[in-house]
Amino acid sequence: MEQKPGSPRATRSPNLTAAEARRAILERLAPVSGWERVNVRGALGRVLAEDVIAPCNVPAHDNSAMDGYAVRFTDLDAAGETTLSVVGTAFAGKPFSGMVGAGQAVRIMTGAPIPQGADTIVVQEVTRSDQGKVFIPAGQRAGQNLRRAGEDLALGSVALPSGKRCGPAELGVVASLGIAEVTVRRRLRVAFFSTGDELASIGKPLAPGEVYDSNRYTLFGALSRLGCELLDMGVVRDDPAALEAAFREAACSADVILTSGGVSVGEADFIRELVNRLGEVAFWKIDIKPGRPMAFGRVGDAWLFGLPGNPVAVLVTFYQFVQDALLALSGVSPLPEAVMLDAICRDTIRKQAGRREFLRGRLTLTDGRQTVQLAGAQGSGILRSMSEANCFIVLAEDRGDVTAGEAVQVQVFDGLV
Numbered sequence: 001m002e003q004k005p006g007s008p009r010a011t012r013s014p015n016l017t018a019a020e021a022r023r024a025i026l027e028r029l030a031p032v033s034g035w036e037r038v039n040v041r042g043a044l045g046r047v048l049a050e051d052v053i054a055p056c057n058v059p060a061h062d063n064s065a066m067d068g069y070a071v072r073f074t075d076l077d078a079a080g081e082t083t084l085s086v087v088g089t090a091f092a093g094k095p096f097s098g099m100v101g102a103g104q105a106v107r108i109m110t111g112a113p114i115p116q117g118a119d120t121i122v123v124q125e126v127t128r129s130d131q132g133k134v135f136i137p138a139g140q141r142a143g144q145n146l147r148r149a150g151e152d153l154a155l156g157s158v159a160l161p162s163g164k165r166c167g168p169a170e171l172g173v174v175a176s177l178g179i180a181e182v183t184v185r186r187r188l189r190v191a192f193f194s195t196g197d198e199l200a201s202i203g204k205p206l207a208p209g210e211v212y213d214s215n216r217y218t219l220f221g222a223l224s225r226l227g228c229e230l231l232d233m234g235v236v237r238d239d240p241a242a243l244e245a246a247f248r249e250a251a252c253s254a255d256v257i258l259t260s261g262g263v264s265v266g267e268a269d270f271i272r273e274l275v276n277r278l279g280e281v282a283f284w285k286i287d288i289k290p291g292r293p294m295a296f297g298r299v300g301d302a303w304l305f306g307l308p309g310n311p312v313a314v315l316v317t318f319y320q321f322v323q324d325a326l327l328a329l330s331g332v333s334p335l336p337e338a339v340m341l342d343a344i345c346r347d348t349i350r351k352q353a354g355r356r357e358f359l360r361g362r363l364t365l366t367d368g369r370q371t372v373q374l375a376g377a378q379g380s381g382i383l384r385s386m387s388e389a390n391c392f393i394v395l396a397e398d399r400g401d402v403t404a405g406e407a408v409q410v411q412v413f414d415g416l417v
């Protein structure tokens with residue numbers, strides 16, 4: 001259809017935007033089927049295939065949040081000091097079995113069950129004790145310093161939902177319920193290889209014009225952290241027959257195929273053509289930098305991500321598109337949201353409007369304000385600045401140059417829990 005000159009579509013690039021590409025990928029993907037039972041430690045990094053229902057309350061009983069005295073609130077003088085007789089001691093794991101009667105208190109430790117009759121804990125530091133008596137000052141609140149049974153996880157409730165990826169906190173939650181095994185989705189199988197005649201394997205001297213194959217190690221790291229089952233297929237030469245054989249083998253053995261290199265328009269860039277023949281290329285150009293040529297599609301029953309060869313473009317496309325796709329295929333739901341922050345940019349940056357740019361940045365707190373600066377040179381072959389960065393500076397499509405002192409959005413690399 002003809003476009004009116006000046007209308008937004010008339011000037012629009014035929015490539016997808018980053019958001020369109022993410023959507024196009026994610027709307028096609030459904031989680032792999034298949035599950036297994038694993039023990040608590042084995043659940044680290046795995047995705048729950050069913051809800052974990054609490055078989056008990058956590059905590060199992062009302063208990064004290066502080067070291068102090070368990071008392072009856074009605075005994076306390078609101079206006080002055082109250083003297084109570086100490087009739088016993090309650091430890092975590094060694095409850096006081098008697099009853100706290102009128103005018104009585106029980107010495108209690110953090111975590112110890114609340115003795116019968118008591119309803120309030122007075123923290124030790126505000127009290128005095130002498131010869132079996134404890135003196136409680138005015139100003140206590142009814143029910144203070146108590147942790148209720150089930151206040152963390154209530155019996156019968158969903159402690160962890162299906163689709164949750166287990167990190168350290170989830171392992172702790174499962175263990176706190178006394179559960180020894182959980183049901184998780186099977187691991188995603190990912191086959192990956194580097195393409196290029198110039199690639200040399202590490203440990204060998206470089207011939208003229210060669211570079212060491214670093215992308216396969218970067219991808220190994222990124223994929224291992226996601227808990228994928230890996231099929232490392234090495235380096236495949238820029239030879240259509242060798243590439244076809246590699247794709248066929250990968251498609252038979254994996255859910256996902258990841259390649260790097262060969263997706264641009266050079267004479268040795270065969271990937272797109274080949275995938276179109278063996279399956280389907282859904283798209284292969286995104287208006288981003290770095291990482292503009294990235295092919296997404298299918299080969300046989302496997303999903304294909306043909307990442308660009310430049311080492312930084314590999315990581316940018318992996319984090320912006322592939323990682324969430326792999327998580328979605330692994331059954332993670334909902335997908336984790338990227339941590340985006342506003343920060344004052346300390347550098348001036350030239351930016352071409354019409355594409356989304358991801359720059360490597362270092363985010364710091366300077367004089368109480370979040371500020372970010374470029375983490376070194378930004379060429380898409382310069383991996384060192386990636387290793388020195390702790391965030392991407394994300395410049396949206398409609399943004400032009402950034403002048404030092406302006407606010408920018410950053411995407412923080414790491415989650416903690």
Ligand SMILES: Nc1nc2c(c(=O)[nH]1)N[C@H]1C(S)=C(S)[C@@H](COP(=O)(O)OP(=O)(O)OC[C@H]3O[C@@H](n4cnc5c(N)ncnc54)[C@H](O)[C@@H]3O)O[C@H]1N2
Nearest residue numbers: 194196212213214215261262263264269292308309310313
């Ligand atoms: N005429 C055009 N040229 C290029 C375009 C374009 O649109 N038109 N796009 C540029 C962009 S952007 C990128 S990114 C690259 C992507 O090209 P390829 O995916 O075909 O990648 P290669 O040409 O194979 O390699 C690019 C670069 O990266 C090095 N490389 C490749 N694999 C590895 C590896 N496993 N480990 C380390 N380094 C690797 C390779 O030696 C090249 O230097 O194309 C631009 N050109």
Ligand code: MOO
Nearest residue numbers: 290291292313380
């Ligand atoms: O993907 Mo390229 O320059 O955008 O690295």
